Amino acid sequence: MFTSKEEFIMEFSKRIISTYGRCVSQSHVTEQFMVLESMVRDYASVNWATTKADIIKYNKKQMYYFSLEFLMGRMLVNNLMNLGIYDVAKIGLSELGINIHELEELETDAGLGNGGLGRLAACFMDSLASLSYPGNGNTIRYEYGLFKQKIEDGYQIEVPDQWLKLGNGWEVRKPKHTVDVKFWGTVQYNSETQKYEHKGAECVSAVPYDVPIVGMDTTVTNTLRLWHAQPSDNIPSNKDFRQYNQEVRDICQTLYPDDSTISGKTLRLKQQYFLVAAGLQAIIKYHLSLYPSLDNFHEKTVIQLNDTHPVLCIPELMRLLIDEHDYEWDQAWFIVSHTFAYTNHTVLVEALERWPITLMQALLPRVYMIIDEIHHRFHDEVIKRTGDKEKADRLGILKDGYCDMAHLAVVGSFSVNGVAYLHTQILKNDVMRELSDYFPGKFNNKTNGITHRRWLLYANPQLSDLIKQQIGDSWIEQPLLLSRLLDYSLDPKLQEQFIAVKKERKQRLADYILKNNHIQVDIDSIFNIQVKRFHAYKRQLLSVLGIIYQYYEIKNNPDYQMYPQTFIFGGKAAPGYYFAKTVIKLINSVAKVVNEDEDVSKYMKVIFIENYGVTLAELIIPAADVSLQISTAGKEASGTGNMKFMMNGAITLGTMDGANVEIVQQVAKENCEIFGLTTAEIEDLKPNYRVWDYYHNDPKIKRVIDSLVDGSWDNNREQFRVIFEELMNRNDEYFVLADLDAYLKALNRIEKRYQDQAEWAKACLINIAKSGYFSSDRTIKEYVDDIWHIEKI
Structure with missing residues (x-):
């Protein structure tokens, strides 16, 4: 697009005129910022398209990183630097009388994360692209992120983080890839098709927004996919639309809604399923555009589950394989258990997610049925191998009225890793000792890093x-x-x-x-x-x-x-x-x-x-x-x-x-x-x-x-x-x-x-x-x- 300051000046001036109908000298600083953002994104898009084409051409296996958080920070300087065009842009803007640092200050931190979990995911995205590996992210496009913190009289006050006030110039909306995600309803067995069918479900449309992840000194540009919830055409006729519309908006409103109430727990579980159901549908559709079946899905796809939040991926992929693609249980389980890897991020018992079974049964009836089946098959396997029913109960996924997501993750993944040597030792020798002993070689350490x-x-x-x-x-x-x-x-x-x-x-x-x-x-x-x-x-x-x-x-x-x-x-x-x-x-x-x-x-x-x-x-x-x-x-x-x-x-x-x-x-x-x-x-x-x-x-x-x-x-x-x-x-x-x-x-x-x-x-x-x-x-x-x-x- 531009390799010299002259080309930059010409393109920047042209875009200001075509977008806002005014010359550069009359444009507002926010308009200048948004045009610069769009220019950098479009500059990266050439490499973005080439990367996608090369993955197909060379038959590359891809990694998908599922995480409720990606704490990206500002991307303008990072992308300009990684693309090697920062100085060209800086000099070109200067000759137009614009200070690039003033534009940099207008960019807000994307409200897509909170702490170390999300920042780790962002660092991983940077390293994957910079090292030329095909690795993509999947998360939710939160409207307000966690919250913007104010300190008033010494107290923390939470106000909405309006990070999308100027839009998000890095994202590209992809409505053609919209998929539906189903909640509530009932499951019925159809004796003619010999399949379970989800009836009376409340559908929510998941619309993808793709963000390019630019590597340094490489043409490789990966994708961070953000899923946004919108009303679907497929909703029960007896549903009040205003209530439905608000419930849909709630899914992508904030990161980590308060879960001290049943409605809060419901919303959190909704968010998690929304992410995994949308993400998996898209990955399967992509796979089938290249290969005749899903038989080799695990050979061409690996999915890293960042903490327990996206662990519903495991039963959801089972559901898709069995209900939508006609696989038998054992075939489906082989593919699933060779697709997922799980990263544990905590030894705090209260932070290891457990969902009430009654909530899962109501909100995700078919997914719960599959979790129940995974639990019973694993429970029987432990008894058969060890002869110890009490051990099988302790290792089980469903117990005391709750679904233990960490146990589901371990059972359904081919790899479980901690994020520091001490942490992994505590997992193996204490918090998950019996599971580690039962699955020798499955637990490993991957000490975190930063870009x-x-x-x-x-x-x-x-x-x-x-x-x-x-x-x-x-x-x-x-x-x-x-x-x-x-x-x-x-x-x-x-x-x-x-x-x-x-x-x-x-x-x-x-x-x-x-x-x-x-x-x-x-x-x-x-x-x-x-x-x-x-x-x-x-x-x-x-x-x-x-x-x-x-x-x-x-x-x-x-x-x-x-x-x-x-x-x-x-x-x-x-x-x-x-x-x-x-x-x-x-x-x-x-x-x-x-x-x-x-x-x-x-x-x-x-x-x-x-x-x-x-x-x-x-x-x-x-x-x-x-x-x-x-x-x-x-x-x-x-x-x-x-x-x-x-x-x-x-x-x-x-x-x-x-x-x-x-x-x-x-x-x-x-x-x-x-x-x-x-x-x-x-x-x-x-x-x-x-x-x-x-x-x-x-x-x-x-x-x-x-x-x-x-x-x-x-x-x-x-x-x-x-x-x-x-x-x-x-x-x-x-x-x-x-x-x-x-x-x-x-x-x-x-x-x-x-x-x-x-x-x-x-x-x-x-x-x-x-x-x-x-x-x-x-x-x-x-x-x-x-x-x-x-x-x-």
Whole structure:
């Protein structure tokens, strides 16, 4: 489309005129942005079409990644950079009197995800395309995503995230590929056809919107398919259309609707089935356009189930094969059980999805029948093999009135993987031990990764340029070559240059904080940063209790020494998660007191950055000195924020949990700051853990805990009662007080280390040098070699 600034200027000017009927000088900045977006998408479309043609021409097996989340972030700069046309566009726009950075700021983060699960999926899409593998995504086109977070009087307020306000210039609507998805109704057996038929169903049309996923330095462009719900022509005649229309809209309104009510549970299950039913119909239709039957479906298609949300794929593909394509059960099960691979993302029992059987029977009657059949056949198989009915009951899919989606995933998939070494060991040896023993060889580990293109090359061009000056740019294609930096970690000049780059990034964040939080922060202070989804096991509470402890030390202990520190928080709590939302309020209440106290604020500032997301992460992470990764050992599956911080030259202050374990293995303990109980120590402590002992035996801890309910941080003494209750009267489930002293000592060690800037820079450079292992390129290659067995295009 354009290879020079002259061609760019001509095409851009022509599109402004043809689209908006005005010349460039009269166009609005939003019009300029949308035209640029469409030009980049169309530029990519040539490669997009070629990729699809080559897959067919060379008979390539494809991987489909089913996930309820894809946290893509802004795509304009990423796509311009990956296509190698950023500079042409920048110069061309400049000659038209347009600043490309102003256009970049107009792009909103796509509201298609929330946390690490979705960001992992996005990184995988980037790596698949950049490595030239045929891998596509499937998700829902949410109208409002999760929510936009506002902080008012310290409280989290949820407002709609109107990310589609200017439309989504990256997507292409494909109405010809619309399919119907069926809910409710009844199932009847037709003795003539000898088939089960779904009668009286309520249909919803699923319309696909395709987004190109552009790889770097390759012509390969994959597809992220977004499914949007619209009213179907096939609805029961007795259905009130206004009610039906609203129920259809609800499916794609928000990510993770509150499921504390039966209507909320129904909507969540609807979303999950809507995604898998639409996605599978499209994949089958595509397959049959190339091959005479579905006999080789599992040979040409592999589907990765990202967590339990899309696990209904397993019974749905069985339904399609049996009811729509005339396969017998055993034939269908062979295809299904060789098609799906399942990624587990949690060891938290409450996060392993279980759906009420009565709900599934009503909403998805035929799918439930198939799940019931899978359960009974597997149950009988376990008894036949082991002779142990109780074991068969424990391993079963249907029990106690619920359908266990994780067990369904394990039974119906040919591969089950964890996302960090420690996490996988816990799955195999504890949470899913009996299933792992029953299916030897099925469980494996695939430690998560992040795309170094977005999180280092594009998000931190200052650091990237410094690395290029030192070791060249071969690491961009081969991130493991970042290890060449090890040879220069003792170079005083490089250390000074790194510190200068870090200070520049800290200044950028400080400017943002001043503009948005109206607080001046010292860029020479230590930036301790904890940004992630709010949950009790992630222990933002441990951070804020540490701040309270230090606050009282500064106020009451004249001999207390503290190097200036800035504690920066960000993240959202689920709307119905009262405890997590109260922790956000506590952080903001403590921040107000600390930041306004002249005795304390010269040593310490506390900042909460609202509405944390990908774009803000790109500002925050490069500015971090310390990456707080302090979850309770054994609870965090992996984490990917820890990898992003490490790659940008921050020291990990964390527990031996998730991928922290592997970070330590890469850089050695002396280049991290590790504290706290290990998984094994927690298991040993559990039977005898008495939180009140910590309270009564340490006056300083008692003072910190009492401050939660004595009005120190809010005039309403009951404001933080729920936190007090969780800690003291529910025996501190996540061992916050057990690790508090160790955490404070680790902070103290960090202070001392930071004051030796040469040693600090050396440790940071070693972290960067060893971060190449955590590129998602490495992760994808492991999936390809061990699970997917797809070939490059």
